Amino acid sequence: MDRTTSASMEMRSEGLGTTPSEHPAFAGRIELPYKLTTGRAASVFLAELASRRIVGSRCPSCARVLVPAQDFCAECGTAAEELVVVASAGSLSGFTETAAGVLGLIRLDGASTDLVHRILDAGLADLQVGQRVAARWAEEAQGSVLDIVGFAADDAPAASEEVRPLSDPSDPVIEQPYRLRLDYQHAYGPYYGRLFDEIATSRRIQGVRCPRCECVLVPPREYCDTCFVRTAEWVDVADTGVIKAFSIIHLEFVGQVREPPYIYAEIVLDGAATRLIHTVGGIEVEEAMERLHPGTAVRAVWKDGEPVGTLEDIVYFEPVFDD
């Protein structure tokens, strides 16, 4: 559980390199749903893949053909409104191997730009710049760039008529569902490490004192934010305090951890000069609207069982009324 082992915080280095820390880290995840708007040109490009046509856009100013179709010309910034169909075969401008397999830059016949896609059935040794490749299509179209499975070596010569006008365009694919999942391993560092170790081992909340303003900062930190001097002394603060501000949450939203209604609160623990963000519980919402105020005393209600060393070890703060 020890997140700090302050004796072992020395930098380990071997020459110019460093080795990764073996201290435990805090696993954080951000997972977000999106509906991305494809825009005019891309919406048609995606839709036309179902008809096994690759759509580009032609810049009216410099006549370059942009593939996949783009709304604006990279070279001159002009709106490239004319959509055209380019060949689904071309030549390889460059290639590399990644964890996802071999990727290539493909200059389709008629295009002025390279398309990035997978290269199928070939290793780096089988490929050379300039060689002919052709699209391999998915059995079933999904309205995604992966409707082209990839490009494979192909002997077919370049088409004589490289670019055709786009006729009878399909209904555009105007939205793409997308999910972003980001996993992090946040390093505790010595200050958060000791704070959460103390919470986990003894339900004790600790801060650091600034030697100049003498304020106690929780969470602890290396420098005082206002005096810009290094903090020095570790001190215990209470698990009681006062509400600095609170609001009553009725809103529901994606990613919410608690079920509304609940009370969001910023609390100043006795002995500290900074804010702790948590919730107030043990009181009905209607009563809270009447009886809670900035300055109302609260105390931590700790979770039963073994603490894990996060703020979630406190279930909530409950108000302490004089009467």
Added chain:
Amino acid sequence: MRDVAIVGTGQTKHARRRTDVSQAGLVREAVDAALEDACLTFADIDSVVVASGPALFGAVNQPEKWLVDALGGHMKPVVRITSGGGTGLAGALAAMNQVSSGFVERVLVVAYDKLSEGALQYQISTLYDPFWGREFAVGIMGFAAAYWRARIDALGHTEEAAALVSVKNHRNAMRNPYAHVKKEVTVEDVLASRPLAWPIKLLDVPPISDGACAVILASEDAVPSITSTPAWIRGMAYYGEADNAANRFMLQSVPLQLAAQRVYKRAGIVNPRRQFDVAELQEPYTNFELSYYEGLGLCRSGEAADLIASGATEMEGDIPCNPSGGCMGANPIGATALIRLAEAALQVTDKAGERQVPGARTALVQAGGGWANLRGVAVVGADRN
């Protein structure tokens, strides 16, 4: 240091969701409008500043790289500035400094967000420290509501006073062709609206919007060949404070006061209520507008409720605030502060159409982001300092 003026502005058709344009298409719409307004082309632009909110809003990291094509940025300086709700003004500040320093003559600054793409409150909650509070975060709304509740006790910023801000800004938005929320509301409607993070209720909250704004800044040397009606930036500043410093004062924004002091000194403003003809304030919730009245010196601390009740900040009052309707008409977060600046420029050049404050020559602009810990102020005028 050279004087800098706004010589063109443009806004998109803002909407709850624009499915007809990608993020690139959205910014281009605002840029085309600004270029047309200034009678300039991409060839006249020396440098581009992109301003947008957290990258998680649009799921595209480093969007300025992606937008270079749409912004005519090929082979030009292109940078991105981000600073929460104050992003647009922070971008304008960077652009202004590029011009005033002599680095370039004409800069395009474009600010945008396409908020309909994702899950806004969760995205904003990721601004919290992952160790310290993120699991309890409710975007910025829980926080904003909590300190409004504290100001109700300490400064008398009542729910009724905030409701008057909602009524005023909704009414003003009716005259703004760029606003997409066009609905008159009453104090009773606001007070009876659904609580989201009490005391914040549905009608205290601006919409979630897709939108962009573009502004072209030019040096005093370049202005005469572009326009005879520039809007001079007479001062601009942006200050921050440590979010969880000891004894942080949450009732008034100290960085707002610092920014105002600095800008007022440069622009010779000693009596803001009398010297400003109009103000554009970036109010993410109604209660913030009350707080800004005090922080900007339009009234004394604790008098904001009286100020809104007096009608002074209405269109017919002596210091109309948010003739555009503010964020209540449209709220594409990264763009909102630049929209405030653009609206101020329209006011002092007599181009604000139905929302024009007659004879306005000096305008106040305010913007803010982060945990209410980043605050910007600008003064825009028909005249130079």
